[in-house]
Amino acid sequence: MSNDRYHTVGKSILRRGAKERLTGNPIFCADMEPENALYLKAVRSRHPHAGILGIDVSSAMSVPGVVQVFTAKDIPGKNLMGIINKDQPLLAEDKVRSLADPVALVAARTPGAADLAAAAVSVDYDPLPAVFDPEEAMAQDAPQIHAKGNVMVQKKVCRGDVTAAFDKAHTIIEKTYRTSAIEHTYLEPDAGIGFPDEDGTLVIYASTQNPHYDHKEVVSLLGVEDHAVRIIQAATGGGFGSKLDMNVQGFIGLALYHLKQPVRYVYTREEAFLATAKRHPFVIHMKTGADETGRITAMQMKAVCNTGAYGSYGIAVASRAAVHATGPYAIDNVNLECTAVYTNHPFCGAMRGFGTPQMALAHESQMDLHARALNMDPLEIRVLNGVKKGTVTATGQVLTDSVGFQDCLTAVQPEYEKAMKGWLSEPTPAYIRRGVGIGGMWYGIGNTGVQNPSTARVAMDREGQVTLFTGCADIGQGSTTVLSQIAGEALGLDAMDIHVVVADTKYTTNAGATSASRQTYISGNAVKQAADKLADVLLTEAVNYLKIRKSDLRLENGRVFDSRHPEKQVAFSRLAPRILDKGGELSWQGYFDPETVPLHPDTGEGIPYSTYAFACHAACVEVDVLTGETSVCRVIAAHDVGKAIHPENVIGQICGGVAMGVGFALMEEFVPGETISMNDYHIPTAADMPCVIPIIVEASEPSGPFGAKGVGEPALIPTAPAIINAVTHALGKRIYALPASLERVLDASIASGHFNNCYQES
Amino acid sequence: MGAQNSDNNAAKREGMTRRGFIQAMGTGAVGASLSGAALAASHGNEPPEKILSAKDTVKIHLHINGADRAVLVEPRWTLLYVLREVIGLTGTKEGCSRGECGACTVLVDGIPRYACMTLAVEAQNCHITTLEGLMQGEELGPVQTAFVEEDAFQCGYCTPGQIMSVHGLLEKTPRPSMDEIRIGVSGNLCRCGAYNNIFRAARNAAERKIK
Numbered sequence: 017m018s019n020d021r022y023h024t025v026g027k028s029i030l031r032r033g034a035k036e037r038l039t040g041n042p043i044f045c046a047d048m049e050p051e052n053a054l055y056l057k058a059v060r061s062r063h064p065h066a067g068i069l070g071i072d073v074s075s076a077m078s079v080p081g082v083v084q085v086f087t088a089k090d091i092p093g094k095n096l097m098g099i100i101n102k103d104q105p106l107l108a109e110d111k112v113r114s115l116a117d118p119v120a121l122v123a124a125r126t127p128g129a130a131d132l133a134a135a136a137v138s139v140d141y142d143p144l145p146a147v148f149d150p151e152e153a154m155a156q157d158a159p160q161i162h163a164k165g166n167v168m169v170q171k172k173v174c175r176g177d178v179t180a181a182f183d184k185a186h187t188i189i190e191k192t193y194r195t196s197a198i199e200h201t202y203l204e205p206d207a208g209i210g211f212p213d214e215d216g217t218l219v220i221y222a223s224t225q226n227p228h229y230d231h232k233e234v235v236s237l238l239g240v241e242d243h244a245v246r247i248i249q250a251a252t253g254g255g256f257g258s259k260l261d262m263n264v265q266g267f268i269g270l271a272l273y274h275l276k277q278p279v280r281y282v283y284t285r286e287e288a289f290l291a292t293a294k295r296h297p298f299v300i301h302m303k304t305g306a307d308e309t310g311r312i313t314a315m316q317m318k319a320v321c322n323t324g325a326y327g328s329y330g331i332a333v334a335s336r337a338a339v340h341a342t343g344p345y346a347i348d349n350v351n352l353e354c355t356a357v358y359t360n361h362p363f364c365g366a367m368r369g370f371g372t373p374q375m376a377l378a379h380e381s382q383m384d385l386h387a388r389a390l391n392m393d394p395l396e397i398r399v400l401n402g403v404k405k406g407t408v409t410a411t412g413q414v415l416t417d418s419v420g421f422q423d424c425l426t427a428v429q430p431e432y433e434k435a436m437k438g439w440l441s442e443p444t445p446a447y448i449r450r451g452v453g454i455g456g457m458w459y460g461i462g463n464t465g466v467q468n469p470s471t472a473r474v475a476m477d478r479e480g481q482v483t484l485f486t487g488c489a490d491i492g493q494g495s496t497t498v499l500s501q502i503a504g505e506a507l508g509l510d511a512m513d514i515h516v517v518v519a520d521t522k523y524t525t526n527a528g529a530t531s532a533s534r535q536t537y538i539s540g541n542a543v544k545q546a547a548d549k550l551a552d553v554l555l556t557e558a559v560n561y562l563k564i565r566k567s568d569l570r571l572e573n574g575r576v577f578d579s580r581h582p583e584k585q586v587a588f589s590r591l592a593p594r595i596l597d598k599g600g601e602l603s604w605q606g607y608f609d610p611e612t613v614p615l616h617p618d619t620g621e622g623i624p625y626s627t628y629a630f631a632c633h634a635a636c637v638e639v640d641v642l643t644g645e646t647s648v649c650r651v652i653a654a655h656d657v658g659k660a661i662h663p664e665n666v667i668g669q670i671c672g673g674v675a676m677g678v679g680f681a682l683m684e685e686f687v688p689g690e691t692i693s694m695n696d697y698h699i700p701t702a703a704d705m706p707c708v709i710p711i712i713v714e715a716s717e718p719s720g721p722f723g724a725k726g727v728g729e730p731a732l733i734p735t736a737p738a739i740i741n742a743v744t745h746a747l748g749k750r751i752y753a754l755p756a757s758l759e760r761v762l763d764a765s766i767a768s769g770h771f772n773n774c775y776q777e778s
Numbered sequence: 779m780g781a782q783n784s785d786n787n788a789a790k791r792e793g794m795t796r797r798g799f800i801q802a803m804g805t806g807a808v809g810a811s812l813s814g815a816a817l818a819a820s821h822g823n824e825p826p827e828k829i830l831s832a833k834d835t836v837k838i839h840l841h842i843n844g845a846d847r848a849v850l851v852e853p854r855w856t857l858l859y860v861l862r863e864v865i866g867l868t869g870t871k872e873g874c875s876r877g878e879c880g881a882c883t884v885l886v887d888g889i890p891r892y893a894c895m896t897l898a899v900e901a902q903n904c905h906i907t908t909l910e911g912l913m914q915g916e917e918l919g920p921v922q923t924a925f926v927e928e929d930a931f932q933c934g935y936c937t938p939g940q941i942m943s944v945h946g947l948l949e950k951t952p953r954p955s956m957d958e959i960r961i962g963v964s965g966n967l968c969r970c971g972a973y974n975n976i977f978r979a980a981r982n983a984a985e986r987k988i989k
Contacts (some may be wrong), residue, residue, distance in 0.1 A: 030926070038922040040869025040910040044935065047868035199971050203873045203881055203935040253871075253935030254969050285874040384882035446968040492933025492970055664929050667973060672932060675971025694878040694967065703964045 028664030034496045041249035045207035057130035059120040059137045061112035066362040067142035076136040081129030086121040093239030103325035106266040113325035115361040116291040150322040150357035161358040162707035173620030176349030181314035185305025193378045194686035194753040198295035204253020205288040206263040212276040218272045221629030224454040228526040234269040249519035255491040257366030293365030296321040298374040314349040317341040328365030330356040335370030343379035344458035345401040369729045380737030420715030421630035421655025427654035432634040453741025455734030460625030462534040464597035469609035470539040471525040474546040476602040483515040488529035494665040507546035508571030533726030540721035545644040546606030549607040629730040630656040639746040641770040644762030661724035670710040677735020794810040813858035843911030858893035869909030880966030883939035890946035924983035
């Protein structure tokens with residue numbers, strides 16, 4: 017679609033706040049230091065599972081500089097947190113369930129005193145047997161982590177007759193896949209500051225993805241009125257899902273409540289690694305059947321995911337995993353089940369994709385296995401099975417609009433074929449083998465079959481200045497810019513001419529979480545609705561003023577004009593006082609909730625999302641058969657985003673997703689107590705980056721703002737399966753567990769005979 | 779390390795001189811030490827007989843972004859701590875405090891260094907450049923401008939370090955190859971994955987500086 021019809025949408029304007037981030041001004045929480053701030057430090061468990069018999073804080077209190085040591089009994093409200101199910105105490109009461117569990121909180125005048133006092137808190141533990149493997153945790157005699165049992169949730173999606181379909185299938189493939197726990201490793205360790213303002217409100221600045229949720233949670237912990245707490249999102253140095261949970265916010269609230277003086281808490285890197293959510297590790301048993309043409313007719317999937325000690329977003333991960341298990345393919349007979357299980361692993365929560373990246377490893381490996389069994393090209397089998405308009409999904413939803421998966425496959429085809437024909441046959445040293453792999457994905461925008469509305473306000477003052485109020489946390493992905501563009505487009509203004517008030521619970525209303533790739537679509541719609549209402553009021557008054565019918569009027573550059581006689585015009589600044597003086601309204605609220613139907617608890621039938629994003633990546637890799645080192649040379653990444661409101665931001669997300677996908681595929685594995693920082697836990701560096709060729713596909717979504725959907729999580733999802741398929745292509749031996757580390761790739765190289773062949777030759 | 783430690787312990791037992799303490803810290807605690815010139819410079823004007831405990835402060839001179847600063851520091855304080863918490867220059871970010879991420883990269887005598895792995899006393903009399911020092915009044919300098927133009931960051935937390943690494947690279951190698959750029963920023967992690975745009979920004983900055 018041409019961008020010319022739009023004034024600002026579809027243009028890569030300068031990102032809001034871009035320059036301000038590069039001056040060195042204090043914008044992140046750790047940069048802010050309220051006067052006389054106390055330093056906070058949590059005392060964390062020394063056991064993965066233990067009863068607490070007693071906590072003695074007397075030695076800690078005698079450390080010079082210590083002001084107070086808090087334990088669970090100091091929490092005035094409800095000592096339970098969690099966005100979906102509340103099962104996580106701010107400070108442990110009767111027991112600890114993981115090494116990350118906080119048992120006490122120290123407030124001191126210096127960081128040194130806080131550290132000393134934290135070490136001096138004496139906890140009398142009664143160690144309990146612990147369990148870390150989710151399948152073991154499901155056993156009858158497994159240690160019980162929560163009173164309600166270790167199975168937190170089981171989500172099912174069933175459709176058609178799987179047994180009959182397998183009976184008729186020409187080829188059946190059944191495999192088990194495993195993925196690792198992943199640490200988000202945002203560069204800014206979690207941080208927050210707090211102070212009481214002049215009227216006693218507890219003000220908390222936090223590095224967060226969801227300030228309005230933080231607000232509700234702090235209010236509940238403290239048992240105070242809504243207006244007693246104000247959360248402001250500071251600049252947030254990356255989140256990727258982990259800053260959706262309460263990290264420092266509750267601690268700051270508790271200390272502020274009691275001490276009524278400024279406090280700050282900045283996690284060390286080690287604490288950020290230990291104490292924040294991880295990506296759920298999965299075990300996925302997947303069985304698929306295909307007919308002789310390669311059409312997949314049946315899928316059975318049983319997955320178990322490890323949610324660790326607490327639920328966090330685990331329920332959302334389990335339901336999204338079940339719904340997305342088929343991948344972007346039309347499969348008529350499915351039996352899909354995902355179980356999330358409590359263990360004594362540090363808790364797992366949201367991370368870019370909510371279980372979908374894990375599922376994509378399985379369904380994309382299965383697609384390649386079927387292609388190989390039938391001697392088909394991997395791209396061809398995806399074209400054959402890929403969803404189209406009219407496809408009925410596993411939950412029984414008919415895909416009606418904006419189904420761009422086939423377009424994504426078509427978009428990567430030329431580069432894919434070039435790689436398969438040309439690049440693959442270029443001469444390489446004997447120890448290097450090349451491979452090309454494909455990965456496909458789909459991703460439902462917004463939360464799964466639950467209401468997740470957003471709100472926004474667009475207001476004009478007497479002088480005609482427009483301000484956008486949004487609760488949407490911009491964590492670097494550029495939502496504030498995109499939402500300004502959407503408001504600007506509706507009002508005929510440059511995005512930069514709109515003032516913004518962002519993610520401050522005193523002035524903005526709830527926009528929900530910056531997660532599930534939902535903000536452009538859901539908050540974008542809320543902003544558009546508010547801006548459209550304001551535009552309509554301006555047009556109505558302009559009719560009076562210009563004596564021209566509304567349908568001929570347009571908004572542009574801060575004025576309303578006659579589209580047939582552009583010289584007939586009136587400035588917003590002239591209309592605004594006229595509207596206000598008549599008692600008119602210039603401040604408008606927008607509201608949008610995607611049209612969904614909750615999933616049936618037994619069959620999963622329903623409409624989990626109102627729209628889906630689609631993508632296909634092709635990866636070109638070189639594998640050193642003697643060392644197991646895999647270099648990702650090139651990734652061609654086609655994404656159907658509906659409409660790219662800000663193309664440069666979309667490309668930024670795609671390239672960033674590829675980088676994270678390289679880490680997920682080849683190097684990242686969080687092991688509690690072992691991977692304590694980036695020294696042991698490796699994320700991709702500049703030297704690991706492939707050349708990325710991003711391709712934007714725009715299958716316009718009728719319910720999206722200007723046709724837009726989302727891209728944040730989709731960007732990551734196809735990369736790892738594409739790389740694994742490429743490594744398999746290179747070695748002729750498949751790896752079923754992530755990460756495909758040096759050891760695993762070398763094992764595959766040895767098993768395939770390439771290691772020996774090459775070693776003997778040299 | 780071993781020999782240094784035993785010297786250090788001996789010094790402690792006897793009541794350590796400031797000179798001895800600094801020397802021990804400078805060479806013992808930090809592998810990638812600047813020591814040589816910086817330490818020599820720090821010795822000349824100090825009375826050798828003064829006895830310090832670990833928590834005593836010492837006065838050191840730092841040339842930060844073209845201005846001379848005299849600051850009182852504890853010998854164990856890192857340059858990162860002194861820049862951020864003592865002087866209040868928040869452009870330099872703390873990402874790990876253990877030399878793993880590069881968010882705290884600054885230039886010390888023109889060379890990119892992790893400020894978290896450099897003791898402030900090591901930087902005595904050195905020329906230190908931070909992100910703030912690249913500003914041209916209220917305007918962004920050429921490397922910063924290139925980063926904005928090429929959309930070379932998302933969350934912006936690693937960015938000051940990336941910019942300092944690029945700046946350091948271009949000071950030494952005004953026309954870097956792509957490989958030199960990759961190596962130049964390979965000590966700076968970016969989890970948003972803006973690497974490819976960072977490479978472009980480095981090229982863009984090189985052109986701006988040559989002009």
